[in-house]
Structures are given as structure tokens and as C-alpha cells.
Amino acid sequence: MYFLGPLLEWLRDLSNGRILNFHLVELSIFSLDKTIIYMIALLVIQASYLIYKKRKQDNFTINWFRELVKFVFVTYMILLVHLTVLRYDWMWWQDSFNWHRSFDELNWVPLVDTIKLTKGSTFSYWYNFFGNILWFMPFGLVVPYIFRMKHAFFKTLFWGLMFSLSIETMQFYLETGVSHIDDVIFNGAGVILGYLMYDVLQIGHMYFKRRRNNNG
Structure with missing residues (x-):
């Protein structure tokens, strides 16, 4: 360090x-x-x-x-x-990347392991569920603002999923984590929630801007 x-x-x-x-x-x-x-x-x-x-x-x-x-x-x-x-x-x-790994080692079946966590460690379940969502909310919130995209829900979701898939791919080939389809699903949910927050902020900004112009 x-x-x-x-x-x-x-x-x-x-x-x-x-x-x-x-x-x-x-x-x-x-x-x-x-x-x-x-x-x-x-x-x-x-x-x-x-x-x-x-x-x-x-x-x-x-x-x-x-x-x-x-x-x-x-x-x-x-x-x-x-x-x-x-x-x-x-x-x-x-x-180095371990390209020899088989795709059979990937966790393809959605939500099965997450449901299993409910019967084990409560902390692991909530961390896996909410952690993966919360970590990707900034992506959905900020990307449309930085790139000045309008009506870009699907573009934002696409790039959020690509970022999530990139992380899972690196985890898999570098063997530094567990690659799981659940992570991609929850990350995508986080992007969607972040984008909804962006939309709400945009609506609020337009509302106050209109009121200011009307009062001005």
C-alpha cells in the first residue's frame, strides 16, 4: 500500500x-x-x-x-x-489471463445462487443484492449527463451492461472473483434506477427553470 x-x-x-x-x-x-x-x-x-x-x-x-x-x-x-x-x-x-478456462465454470443460471443465500448468511445476501445494485446506480445517473444524451435510456443501459460484462469477464479470466449472471442482472437494475434518478432531476431542473423564467 x-x-x-x-x-x-x-x-x-x-x-x-x-x-x-x-x-x-x-x-x-x-x-x-x-x-x-x-x-x-x-x-x-x-x-x-x-x-x-x-x-x-x-x-x-x-x-x-x-x-x-x-x-x-x-x-x-x-x-x-x-x-x-x-x-x-x-x-x-x-x-496473466487464463484463457484455458472452460465456460462450464461460469454461473449461467440466474437467481439460483442468490436465492440460496437467503438460507445462509443474511449479510451475504443483502450485500450481493443491494451492493450490486447500488454500485451501478451512479453509472445510470451520470453517463447521460456527461455525454449529453437525450432519451438515451437504452444506450445508457447497454453501456452499463457492457461495463458489468467486462468486469465479469476479467474476473473470470484473471480468476480474481466469481463471475455470475446475477451480478449482471443486479448491475443492470442499478443502471435503470440511476437513469430514473437522472430523469427525475432533469424534470425538476426544467420545472424550476420554467418557474424562474415566468417569475423573471
């Missing part, structure tokens, strides 16, 4: 074995630690691009809110890949 090692050690001492599923806390901190490196690189790239555009176009104006949303969204995607695929101390140069 590069940045958050002391924080992880402090949390380990603080928990002292009292926190169940502490491995999720460890995974989150490991993933965030590696994401920080990409955040720094992303800031440099984004700042360089804006400076270049400003010098090339005198009338170029920077929408700081939009740039912030872009930065947060890319950071979110990187963090999600680290949480689901490139876990803990995994490094690109330490492993």
Missing part, C-alpha cells in the same frame, strides 16, 4: 476482531489506496487538456461542475474495477 497503510492498521487495532466481515473494509481500503494513484494521474491529464484547450481557443470556457463530475465518474469506475477485479495487492505484471 502507498497511502492508506497506517489507516488500515489503525482500523485493525480498533476493530480487534469485533467487526464481522472486516475483509470488506480491508478490500475497500486496498482498492481506494490504488485508486488514489490513478486519481493523481487523471488530475494531471485533465488539467493539461483544459490548459491546452484554453490556449487554443480564446473563447473556451470551463464548466467546472461538469469537469468535477467527469473526474468523480472516472474515479468511481477505476475504484469499482479495483473492488471487483484487481483486488488487494494484485498487480498487472504479476498475473
